[in-house]
Structures are given as C-alpha cells and as structure tokens.
Amino acid sequence: MTSLSRGIAIALVFATLAPTVVAQAPADVPQDSTPRRFNVSELDLNREQRTELQAVLDKKDYKSAEKLLVAEIERDPKSFRAAGLLEFAGGIFFLDGEYLNAAIAWKKSEAIAPLAEESRFTLAMAYVKLRRLDWARPELQKLSESHPQNALYAYWLARLDYDEQKYQEAIARLQKVTLLDPKMTRAYDLLGLCYDYLGHVQDAISTFSHTVQLNRLETKPSPWPNLDMAIAQMEANDLVGAETNLHEAISYDPQLAKAHYQLGRLLEKQGKFPEAVDSLNTSASLDPSYPDPHYLLGRIYKRLGKNEFANAEVKRFQELQKAAVAVDPTAHQ
Numbered sequence: 618m619t620s621l622s623r624g625i626a627i628a629l630v631f632a633t634l635a636p637t638v639v640a641q642a643p644a645d646v647p648q649d650s651t652p653r654r655f656n657v658s659e660l661d662l663n664r665e666q667r668t669e670l671q672a673v674l675d676k677k678d679y680k681s682a683e684k685l686l687v688a689e690i691e692r693d694p695k696s697f698r699a700a701g702l703l704e705f706a707g708g709i710f711f712l713d714g715e716y717l718n719a720a721i722a723w724k725k726s727e728a729i730a731p732l733a734e735e736s737r738f739t740l741a742m743a744y745v746k747l748r749r750l751d752w753a754r755p756e757l758q759k760l761s762e763s764h765p766q767n768a769l770y771a772y773w774l775a776r777l778d779y780d781e782q783k784y785q786e787a788i789a790r791l792q793k794v795t796l797l798d799p800k801m802t803r804a805y806d807l808l809g810l811c812y813d814y815l816g817h818v819q820d821a822i823s824t825f826s827h828t829v830q831l832n833r834l835e836t837k838p839s840p841w842p843n844l845d846m847a848i849a850q851m852e853a854n855d856l857v858g859a860e861t862n863l864h865e866a867i868s869y870d871p872q873l874a875k876a877h878y879q880l881g882r883l884l885e886k887q888g889k890f891p892e893a894v895d896s897l898n899t900s901a902s903l904d905p906s907y908p909d910p911h912y913l914l915g916r917i918y919k920r921l922g923k924n925e926f927a928n929a930e931v932k933r934f935q936e937l938q939k940a941a942v943a944v945d946p947t948a949h950q
Contacts, residue, residue: 660705661698662689679713700729704736707743716743720752734760741773750777768798775807784811802831806842813849821849829862840866840873847879851886859883874904881913890917908937 657671666685673681686706690699703726710719723732723740732740737756744753754777761770771794778787791808794801809824825846832842843866850859860883866876877900884893894917901910915930 655705655708659701661701674709677712679709682709683713683715683718694725695729697730700726703729704732707736708739711739711743716746719743720747734764738770745773745777750780753777766797768794768801768804771797772801772804772807775804779807779811782814784815787811800831800834802828802835802839802842805831806839806845809842809845809849813845813852818849818852822846822853822855825849829865838869840869840876843869844873844876844879847883851879851883856883856886872903874900874907874910877903878907878910878913881910885913885917890921893917906937906941908934908941911937 655674657667657674660667660670662670666689670682670685673679673685683706686702686709690702690706693699703722707719707722707726710716710722720740720743723736723743726732726736737760741753741756741760744750744756754774757770757774757777761767761774764770771790775787775790775794778784778790788808788811791804791811794804795808798804805824805828809821809828812818812824813821825842828842829846832838843862847859847862847866850856850862860880863876863880863883866873867880870876877896881893881896881900884890884896894914897910897914897917900907901914911930911934915927915934918924918927918930
C-alpha cells in the first residue's frame with residue numbers, strides 16, 4: 618500500500634469510527650451499595666456456627682461464609698429461619714461480586730418474609746450491577762413510595778431515567794431530589810449531565826459550577842464534577858476554564874484515565890501536540906481497555922505526518938472498541 622493509500626485508509630477510519638464526544642456517564646459502581654457490617658449474633662445459628670461464620674467474614678473469606686450459610690438454608694429452605702439466613706447470604710454474595718446469586722437469595726427470602734429496607738435497596742443495586750434496570754426500578758419505586766422523603770431512592774430512580782435516556786423525566790426527579798437534599802453533590806452532577814445531553818450547554822455549565830462548589834466541601838472530593846464541567850466548557854469553547862477543571866479533577870484522582878484523555882483532547886484543540894500525546898499515553902496506560910485515547914493519538918500522529926504510528930493507533934482503537942462492544946453491546950452508542 619502506498620503512503621497516499623495509507624493516508625486515505627486512515628482518514629476513512631477517522632471519519633467512520635470516531636468516538637462520540639459527550640459528557641461522561643456517572644461512575645458505574647453504585648457507591649451506596651456496600652452492606653453494613655454483618656451482625657452474626659442475629660442469625661438463628663448455634664454458637665459454634667456463629668463463631669466460624671464471624672471468623673471467615675473477618676478474613677473476607679466470602680466463599681466459606683456462603684458455603685456455611687447455604688448448607689444451613691438447605692436444611693429447611695422455606696422456613697422463617699431460612700428467610701433470615703437467605704437475607705444475610707444475599708449481602709455476602711453481593712460483597713463477593715456474585716450479584717445474580719445475591720438477587721436470588723433476597724427474592725427467595727422475600728417469598729417467605731418481608732425484606733429489610735437496606736436489603737431491598739442493595740437488591741436494587743445488584744440489579745444495576747447486572748444491568749437489569751427493568752428489575753431495579755420496581756424495587757426502588759417500592760422504597761421511594763414507602764420513604765418519600767428519602768432523597769437517595771429518588772436519586773437512583775433519576776439515575777435509571779438517565780441511563781435509559783429519559784432526560785426530561787430525570788430532570789424532574791432531580792429537581793425534587795435537590796429540594797430534599799440541597800447538599801447532594803451527585804444529584805446536581807447528574808442534573809448537569811441531563812442538561813448537557815439535551816444540548817442545554819449553559820444550563821449544564823451553571824449546574825456543574827454549583828456542583829463543583831459543593832464537591833469541594835466533601836471530605837473526599839470526586840473528580841467527576843470538574844471533569845463533567847470541563848467537557849461542557851469545551852463544548853462552549855471555554856478552553857481556559859476547561860483546563861482549570863481538568864487539572865482539579867486530576868488532583869482529586871490522578872489515576873482517572875478519562876480525565877487524562879479529556880486533557881489530551883483539550884491540548885490537541887490548543888495545538889499543543891507533544892503535551893497532548895503525553896496526556897493520551899498516560900490515559901492509555903492507566904486503562905489499557907479504553908479505546909478513545911488511541912483514536913486521538915492516531916489523529917495527532919496523522920496531522921504530524923507519522924502515518925505508521927497513526928495506523929498502529931487506529932488499529933489498536935478498532936481492536937479495543939470491538940472488544941468493548943463484545944462485552945457490552947451498548948458500548949458503541
């Protein structure tokens with residue numbers, strides 16, 4: 618293939634496979650979903666079993682805990698005793714990353730006796746982990762209806778609306794959430810994301826500005842409000858403001874690959890190609906499965922006339938994007 622042909626091929630890839638530049642999605646891991654410390658003394662077990670269970674839990678040996686509990690549940694699986702053990706086991710499965718087993722345990726428990734509020738909420742978070750938003754919503758609706766003043770449950774219903782691209786519905790819920798809890802930073806951040814996806818950039822920036830101020834008051838500030846605001850500022854061509862927010866985001870979490878990627882985007886817009894390459898390489902090294910830095914590296918190398926480097930980065934971008942879609946068919950959207 619001639620150098621001209623390689624250049625045309627690279628250009629076609631850039632035209633057809635460019636990543637969609639939008640505001641960041643909220644972090645995947647639900648931060649509310651870790652069950653509180655388990656109270657083994659409440660379980661209908663003998664002293665020896667409680668001691669053994671507490672010992673393996675202290676070591677975070679969840680498999681052994683699960684094995685012990687399942688054996689006891691199977692003795693009489695439809696009894697009230699089993700209901701308590703199943704509810705307890707659901708929390709263990711959740712901590713072990715066994716989200717489907719956690720959900721099964723909780724639903725089996727619920728078939729015998731009502732679930733505790735905390736267990737129902739963590740069940741909803743297990744469904745979120747499983748990407749079954751249609752299963753999570755009824756659980757959150759039950760909680761929200763029973764506890765209408767609890768901003769957390771309303772927030773998560775808005776989060777489901779957001780994930781389903783129902784931005785207007787999410788905005789309506791979030792406006793109520795911020796009245797219930799005016800200091801809930803992530804509610805304002807999600808509200809800003811909704812405005813951004815609807816193309817209301819100035820509303821998004823105004824909301825993110827308030828979010829950033831709230832975030833600075835947190836014991837451990839999150840990088841996301843600054844990152845989301847920076848992306849909106851780039852849309853509005855406020856590159857100076859965006860750069861300030863990106864550096865603040867990175868100061869909160871130097872390991873966040875997406876922040877380094879967005880800084881690379883901004884530096885490319887400013888024509889600072891060597892600095893952009895450094896930021897993008899940092900992003901790629903922090904998250905080897907992240908396709909977008911490779912796309913932008915390819916584009917920069919092409920502009921610099923380094924077609925072999927550009928071709929290699931485009932190939933890597935395509936490979937990673939294909940792998941991401943194989944894991945999650947919505948990843949390309």
